[in-house]
Amino acid sequence: MTTTAPTSAPTPTDREDIAKRLLRSSAKASFDPVIEVDWDAPLDRDKWAIRPERISLYGTELWERMTEEQRKELSRLEVASIATIGIWFETILMQMLVRHAYDRDPATNHVQYAYTEIADECRHTVMFAKMIGKLGSEAHRLDPVAHNLGRLFKTIAHGPLIFAGALFVEEVLDQIQREAINDEQIEPVVRSVSRIHVVEEARHMRYAREEFQRDWAQRGVVQRAYSRLLLGLVSYYSATRLINPVVYEKVGLDRREAKRAARRNPNWIDTKTWAARKVVATLNQAGAIRGPGKFFWRRAGLLGRPGAPATALGGGAK
Template sequence: MARQLKATDREKTAERLLNSSAARSYDPEVDIDWSAPLADGLLYLPEHRTSLYGTELWAGLSREQRVELGRHEVASVASVGLWFEVLLMQLLLKDVYSGDPTSRHVQYALTEIGDETRHSTMFARMVERIGCPAYGPGRRVHRLGRLLPVLGYGPAVYAAILVAEEVLDRLQREMTADEGVQPLVRMVSRIHVLEEARHVRFAREEVVRGVRGLSRAELPYQRWLLAVVAMHITRSLIHPEAYRAVGLDPVEATRAAAGNPQWRETIRWAGERVVAFLDEVGLVGAPGGYAWRRSFLLG
């Protein structure tokens, strides 16, 4: 199991993260040139990270259609990320509500909420700038999301935050380094990666503390909740309507993506580090096995 954390470690970590936030934070309204033209011919998403890459449907697409599909898929991922950022802020505020505002822990949580508001605006502006709809999750998942701040508590909450943030983080790290991707997408990814590193550190330590305080009776619920949220996150990344933008049938294309070994491997790869951590602390296991398998996060 991950190392045990002393109570004083929480305040020390929060103090370091507050200092880091003060020294290195971004304002997307200022630090991104939203008026810059999009680069002709560049991708919006690396082709091998597109959900249909390697399928018969992909083989039937022209070069222009493949670029267009990547454009709509990156918009879908960003708008799902925005949706979860809003949920994350609700979860953090729920934690803050009963906390001590003079503690560094609560002050950093409030600072993180400030980061997330900027990230949400940044994702929204990127989707608008590249000319795509803000797809978000499907209607059913969107409605279920309203229940998470009500039903969620304990380490599963911070663990769910980690799944969303670290899956997106790994995809964005690759895009940041890929000169074949649109500069706007790379800059948005870069800002998010740099600031999310602090959020990940904060959440990982909260997971370790939370698991340490669980009773044996609580563990199954925490495992189940985490697995279900993880499944809905990964299965919502690409909205079916994104496929219609390139003339594909949404139902057929969604089915092809779900059965695509390349796409499943992309999700597993994106989540391998966070899943290894969650397994180490004891949050991956029964009764969440079915949901974990459907999430594609487990190989």
């Protein structure tokens, strides 16, 4: 897959009008995961937590040596690891949204929806944390570099970076979860969590996409260049930390060998490209994936492998 030359971005709708519609949608379709998810149901260890072809080691020599039990356990640990990254970035996003709202009029629909999204994200972090425990894992702390860069990013990020960064992480999670919702081979608790997150994140992504396009159009050459570089770094550190290598040890593999195998695995690269394809299209259309920042997108495996078909491992998911 290769990115095409950017074209002019679509014109965003009226800020107050879209926020009003999103507020109405939130009132009609918001969920309390503590109640909506059956946390007391026993875990079905015969099921997967994610489609096997989405697992980082799928198709490798290591995968062939693993037992079916190890593979399914790895699926649970990898979903827990991805959920940990979700918590990490949603915590960053909540802080950025509070800063976004701080200098704006709370009487506007736009700011009221920002507060509504913060409330949604609070519930999502609790939901993900409960799912991690249910899957028999724990929220492994990120490496110090990524952890402290996250702290820096949430402090210095300005308008387009707030919403482009949010859109990236939310779109990647959304693609993986949409695929799981109606898949009978996936563990029911993962499907329930995915269903809630997909419904509520659809509103968040609309809000982020509109605000990114609106803000990006107002930025000058220097600010855009700065944003492209930081956005490339955000995408790199998010995508390359999706799977914490400690999960490999927990299924009896050598951490370094498995990490190296995953990094080189064309199936895993294709999966990341597939999961990021919509946000890559949106940001590339706006001209936000260019220059030095584009190196980090490619390095993270988000722009595809040279010569790989654009539909590699798409699997027919929408």
